[in-house]
Amino acid sequence: MKPYNTMSKEELTKEKEALTSEFNAHKAKGLKLNMARGKPGDDQLALSMPMMDILNSKSNLYSEGNIDCRNYGELTGIPEAKRLFADYMGVAIDEIMIVGSTSLTFMYDCIARAMLTGVLGSERPWVKEEKVKFLCPVPGYDRHFAICQFLGIEMINIPTSSTGPDMDMIENLVSSDPLIKGIWVVPKFSNPLGITYSDNTIKRLASLKPAAKDFRVFSDNAYAMHIVYKDVPLLSMMDAFKESGNANMLYLFGSTNKVTFPGAGIAFMAAAKENIAFKEKQLSMHAIGYDKLNMLRHVRFLKDVPGIKAQMQKHADLLRPKFDAVINKLEAELTGLGAGTWVKPDGGYFITFMAEKGCAKKIIALCKDAGVSMTNAGATHPYGNDPDDSFIRIAPSFPSLEELKTAMEVFCTSAKLVSAEHYLSC
Amino acid sequence: MKPYNTMSKEELTKEKEALTSEFNAHKAKGLKLNMARGKPGDDQLALSMPMMDILNSKSNLYSEGNIDCRNYGELTGIPEAKRLFADYMGVAIDEIMIVGSTSLTFMYDCIARAMLTGVLGSERPWVKEEKVKFLCPVPGYDRHFAICQFLGIEMINIPTSSTGPDMDMIENLVSSDPLIKGIWVVPKFSNPLGITYSDNTIKRLASLKPAAKDFRVFSDNAYAMHIVYKDVPLLSMMDAFKESGNANMLYLFGSTNKVTFPGAGIAFMAAAKENIAFKEKQLSMHAIGYDKLNMLRHVRFLKDVPGIKAQMQKHADLLRPKFDAVINKLEAELTGLGAGTWVKPDGGYFITFMAEKGCAKKIIALCKDAGVSMTNAGATHPYGNDPDDSFIRIAPSFPSLEELKTAMEVFCTSAKLVSAEHYLSC
Numbered sequence: 143m144k145p146y147n148t149m150s151k152e153e154l155t156k157e158k159e160a161l162t163s164e165f166n167a168h169k170a171k172g173l174k175l176n177m178a179r180g181k182p183g184d185d186q187l188a189l190s191m192p193m194m195d196i197l198n199s200k201s202n203l204y205s206e207g208n209i210d211c212r213n214y215g216e217l218t219g220i221p222e223a224k225r226l227f228a229d230y231m232g233v234a235i236d237e238i239m240i241v242g243s244t245s246l247t248f249m250y251d252c253i254a255r256a257m258l259t260g261v262l263g264s265e266r267p268w269v270k271e272e273k274v275k276f277l278c279p280v281p282g283y284d285r286h287f288a289i290c291q292f293l294g295i296e297m298i299n300i301p302t303s304s305t306g307p308d309m310d311m312i313e314n315l316v317s318s319d320p321l322i323k324g325i326w327v328v329p330k331f332s333n334p335l336g337i338t339y340s341d342n343t344i345k346r347l348a349s350l351k352p353a354a355k356d357f358r359v360f361s362d363n364a365y366a367m368h369i370v371y372k373d374v375p376l377l378s379m380m381d382a383f384k385e386s387g388n389a390n391m392l393y394l395f396g397s398t399n400k401v402t403f404p405g406a407g408i409a410f411m412a413a414a415k416e417n418i419a420f421k422e423k424q425l426s427m428h429a430i431g432y433d434k435l436n437m438l439r440h441v442r443f444l445k446d447v448p449g450i451k452a453q454m455q456k457h458a459d460l461l462r463p464k465f466d467a468v469i470n471k472l473e474a475e476l477t478g479l480g481a482g483t484w485v486k487p488d489g490g491y492f493i494t495f496m497a498e499k500g501c502a503k504k505i506i507a508l509c510k511d512a513g514v515s516m517t518n519a520g521a522t523h524p525y526g527n528d529p530d531d532s533f534i535r536i537a538p539s540f541p542s543l544e545e546l547k548t549a550m551e552v553f554c555t556s557a558k559l560v561s562a563e564h565y566l567s568c
Numbered sequence: 569m570k571p572y573n574t575m576s577k578e579e580l581t582k583e584k585e586a587l588t589s590e591f592n593a594h595k596a597k598g599l600k601l602n603m604a605r606g607k608p609g610d611d612q613l614a615l616s617m618p619m620m621d622i623l624n625s626k627s628n629l630y631s632e633g634n635i636d637c638r639n640y641g642e643l644t645g646i647p648e649a650k651r652l653f654a655d656y657m658g659v660a661i662d663e664i665m666i667v668g669s670t671s672l673t674f675m676y677d678c679i680a681r682a683m684l685t686g687v688l689g690s691e692r693p694w695v696k697e698e699k700v701k702f703l704c705p706v707p708g709y710d711r712h713f714a715i716c717q718f719l720g721i722e723m724i725n726i727p728t729s730s731t732g733p734d735m736d737m738i739e740n741l742v743s744s745d746p747l748i749k750g751i752w753v754v755p756k757f758s759n760p761l762g763i764t765y766s767d768n769t770i771k772r773l774a775s776l777k778p779a780a781k782d783f784r785v786f787s788d789n790a791y792a793m794h795i796v797y798k799d800v801p802l803l804s805m806m807d808a809f810k811e812s813g814n815a816n817m818l819y820l821f822g823s824t825n826k827v828t829f830p831g832a833g834i835a836f837m838a839a840a841k842e843n844i845a846f847k848e849k850q851l852s853m854h855a856i857g858y859d860k861l862n863m864l865r866h867v868r869f870l871k872d873v874p875g876i877k878a879q880m881q882k883h884a885d886l887l888r889p890k891f892d893a894v895i896n897k898l899e900a901e902l903t904g905l906g907a908g909t910w911v912k913p914d915g916g917y918f919i920t921f922m923a924e925k926g927c928a929k930k931i932i933a934l935c936k937d938a939g940v941s942m943t944n945a946g947a948t949h950p951y952g953n954d955p956d957d958s959f960i961r962i963a964p965s966f967p968s969l970e971e972l973k974t975a976m977e978v979f980c981t982s983a984k985l986v987s988a989e990h991y992l993s994c
Contacts, residue, residue: 179640187638194625199617212613214605214830242668243859250854254680258695258719269684269695285854292853293684404640406861427718428676428711433669433862435832 145480146565154566161559165512168552173513175549180333180491181540182404185460189453190402193443197435211434218422223408223437229447230366231396232378233412239422242432245397245409249360250289252393252411255424256323256358257293262390262420264356268323277315277325279307281494281522281533283333286326286362290524297524298322302335306343313350320353324360330376331365334494334522334535336487338374348382350391359383363396367454369489370461380412389414398440400491401453408440458489464538467546468493475554481561494522495534501560502531508556514549571906572991580992587985591938594978599939601975606759606917607966608830611886615879616828619869623861637860644848649834649863655873656792657822658804659838665848668858671823671835675786676715678819678837681850682749682784683719688816688846690782694749703741703751705733707920707948707959709759712752712788716950723950724748728761732769739776746779750786756802757791760920760948760961762913764800774808776817785809789822793880795915796887806838815840824866826917827879834866884915890964893972894919901980907987920948921960927986928957934982940975 146154197203203211205220218224219240228238241248255261257268268274275296278287282302290297298315300307307327316322327347329339339347347359361379383392392414398407413421444450465487472484472495482497497505502519509516520526522533536553538546572580623629629637631646644650645666654664667674681687683694694700701722704713708728716723724741726733733753742748753773755765765773773785787805809818818840824833839847870876891913898910898921908923923931928945935942946952948959962979964972 181640184636187636190638191625194623194627194629197620198624199620201620203620210610210613212616212829212832214607214825244856247855251677254684258680258683285856288853292850399640403638403861405857406638406859424718427714429673430670430711431831433832433859435829436859436862 143479145478146561147480149565151566154562158559158562158566161555161562164555165508165559168555169512171513173548173552175513175541175545175552176515177537177541177546177549177553178515178517179540180400180537182400182457183460183464183539183542186457186539187403189456189460190443193402193439196439196442203435203438205434205438209434211438214430216434217425217429217431218418219410219432220434220437220441222441226441226444226446227396227408227410228412230450231363231394231410231412233380233394236415237380237418238410238412239418240408240410240432240437242409243397243405243407243436244399245362245364245395245411246285248409248411249286249362249395252360252421253289253293253295253324259424261356261358262417271321271323273321275319275322277312277322278524279325279327280524281334281528281535282326283328283362284517284521284526286360287524299524302332302337304337306337306339309343309346313346316350316352316357318353322352323354323356324358326360326362328362328364329379330363330374331368331487331490333364333490334492334533335485336490336492336494337485338376338488341377344377344379344382345386348379348386348388348392350388352391357391359392361392361394363394364400365490366396367451368400368491369454369458370465371488374488384414390417393417398444400457401444401450402440406436408437461539463543464546465493467543468536468538468550471547471550471554476557479558479561480565481558491537491539493536493538495536495557496532497534497557498532498561498564500531501557501564502528502534504560505534505553505556508560509552512552512556514552516553569905571904572987573906575991577992580988584985584988584992587981587988590981591934591985594981595938597939599974599978601939601967601971601978602941603963603967603972603975603979604941604943605966606826606963608826608883609886609890609965609968612883612965613829615882615886616869619828619865622865622868629861629864631860631864635860637864640856642860643851643855643857644844645836645858646860646863646867648867652867652870652872653822653834653836654838656876657789657820657836657838659806659820662841663806663844664836664838665844666834666836666858666863668835669823669831669833669862670825671788671790671821671837672711674835674837675712675788675821678786678847679715679719679721679750685850687782687784688843697747697749699747701745701748703738703748704950705751705753706950707760707954707961708752709754709788710943710947710952712786713950725950728758728763730763732763732765735769735772739772742776742778742783744779748778749780749782750784752786752788754788754790755805756789756800757794757913757916759790759916760918760959761911762916762918762920763911764802764914767803770803770805770808771812774805774812774814774818776814778817783817785818787818787820789820790826791916792822793877794826794917795880795884796891797914800914810840816843819843824870826883827870827876828866832862834863887965889969890972891919893969894962894964894976897973897976897980902983905984905987906991907984917963917965919962919964921962921983922958923960923983924958924987924990926957927983927990928954928960930986931960931979931982934986935978938978938982940978942979
């Protein structure tokens with residue numbers, strides 16, 4: 143088919159009519175499908191069912207160092223959990239703490255604590271500053287942005303390319319504005335683009351010279367080993383920050399929520415030894431310790447990093463056909479049509495679709511109208527405001543393959559219909 | 569024996585010498601005993617071992633309403649957990665949310681959120697006030713006070729009698745000072761006194777007319793069913809606050825940490841429907857949900873409130889001999905001696921010892937010197953400062969009965985020795 147931007151009004155009108163009846167046919171089916179969240183599918187959850195048998199009343203419930211996992215204590219986690227997830231995050235055992243079941247909640251908690259009391263090296267609590275600003279590479283993760291918005295932190299969009307966020311812009315901003323206290327990054331298989339930061343990007347992040355002495359890089363390594371097609375090595379952030387003499391500038395977060403069970407996993411924070419010691423002291427004011435039985439269950443199930451990699455390979459085998467289904471449908475229906483482009487990721491949980499400018503909201507509204515839930519347009523940007531109204535995050539993991547194929551038919555029809563209307567009105 | 573305050577210098581000197589050699593004999597044993605924290609004993613943990621077999625890979629892991637407990641979702645918890653713990657806390661199912669594994673962390677989180685964004689009805693975040701103050705009934709729980717101190721909240725001591733904190737003082741302060749935003753209470757089997765607030769105290773708390781429109785009662789109902797000797801009914805706080813038209817003024821917290829496994833339990837917050845809805849909206853900014861598998865495990869194990877009561881009766885049967893050992897030793901060694909008094913509680917986790925003025929720190933230092941760890945003197949008061957240096961919290965749950973008896977010998981010798989010295993120097 144001819145690209146929409148080369149079609150005559152008549153051709154576009156005809157196309158629009160055809161697409162409208164196609165859309166109405168979808169709508170008539172009364173679908174109820176969901177491509178909104180990065181939620182693992184039932185087949186992925188089944189991979190961790192053996193973990194349910196790891197601990198029982200006959201098990202030894204003591205961890206290394208003779209710690210009774212059924213009782214209070216061990217604020218930073220049991221040794222074997224710290225060792226496993228330190229290996230997973232590429233840090234030393236005294237550079238990690240286990241922090242409950244969800245890393246997002248702990249990220250919020252870190253920023254809330256920074257607001258109220260400051261981080262290691264702060265001259266004052268962040269709330270005592272005239273204003274606090276964060277840099278937000280876009281497209282990014284809506285819940286990171288929600289945390290900043292909730293806490294009244296001003297967010298600044300940073301465009302992202304295939305090598306990572308615009309480092310020139312970041313360097314300029316960070317070195318000149320002492321109110322910029324942090325940056326969100328998802329360095330590997332980023333949410334939603336699926337890109338992995340280049341070595342150069344990591345080195346430049348590690349070498350930042352912030353005007354704010356208590357600036358922090360909030361690195362959400364949610365997809366550390368979450369390949370779909372192939373692994374892309376990420377330079378060790380901790381090593382890079384240490385080499386630059388900026389070790390204390392880095393906070394790393396991760397969890398097993400997409401390794402084992404979402405919501406019932408193990409979350410952790412990695413940082414330089416001094417940061418961890420400082421955090422432990424802060425936490426001791428309001429926490430006694432996190433669920434050690436679940437730590438033990440996880441370590442005995444996953445065993446070691448090769449164990450995690452083997453588990454992630456099984457996840458990849460289940461995710462790949464779903465990613466294929468999305469990519470293949472987009473390629474078959476939209477290639478060269480001028481109705482949007484997309485990024486095929488190597489890993490992570492999402493496929494990013496870039497609609498024609500001003501078309502994303504309309505596409506998502508049409509999908510919803512036909513019973514297909516998508517992440518809101520704008521969710522990829524701070525304040526829910528994508529200035530181009532272009533980015534759409536497709537989450538293929540939760541629906542079954544059949545549901546996904548149907549949902550993608552609705553999506554492609556919607557994208558074409560909105561684009562045809564867009565060019566008609568140009 | 570004669571009371572110390574009636575002894576002559578000679579008699580006291582002789583007594584001191586005898587006690588010093590008694591103390592040195594204890595010290596020579598090289599003991600390592602701990603009466604510091606309210607940590608359940610191994611025998612109590614064993615009561616919950618059947619819970620380890622409740623879920624396995626063959627179990628139905630869906631909750632009521634067909635919610636997959638292995639996946640994301642249900643920010644406020646699964647329905648059966650909300651129902652069970654609503655019953656336990658004496659509230660309705662839409663007046664509760666399940667909030668992870670430890671209530672202390674969530675109490676901190678509530679206050680931190682109030683500081684940063686306010687509570688329902690706040691005109692501004694609490695950090696925007698000139699200052700924030702909390703009322704702290706004393707003796708009280710050190711970790712409540714640590715949260716306030718960490719957040720820079722000024723604490724005001726409120727004396728406590730057998731019916732609860734001094735309500736005249738509370739009414740006067742709360743109605744006149746708009747910077748007083750909260751009060752900590754442990755209304756049942758309080759930490760450490762073990763008293764239960766009278767109906768009148770609860771009614772007066774419920775009828776407060778705070779100058780601060782966003783004042784909150786932080787009620788830590790940690791020991792709701794934690795009898796040792798006998799149950800003492802607590803008036804329903806939620807009902808009382810509703811009757812006074814102050815439903816939104818009440819936050820209730822609780823957990824199963826001393827019902828099942830400390831650190832691996834279920835924590836919850838109860839409050840009026842509007843408060844819960846407001847909190848849920850706030851939480852949705854930075855949380856996706858808490859461990860639903862652990863909720864399911866707990867509900868299927870505990871079943872219902874009679875199930876919890878039966879479990880707590882078993883705990884009581886194990887705790888009672890330990891409380892008896894402490895009380896009996898105190899009665900045998902110290903009755904009428906002028907070397908301190910004590911409170912025999914009906915339930916909870918502690919026995920409170922009131923040393924002669926200015927003697928608590930010295931007693932605890934001596935105990936430590938002889939290998940017996942106690943909660944720090946002053947821990948029962950804000951800023952770790954007991955103005956009378958009198959209160960000592962004895963936690964009898966963790967040591968074995970034999971260890972406890974030995975520890976109490978050391979304690980009584982220390983209390984007598986410090987008291988004899990005290991009267992010698994008078």
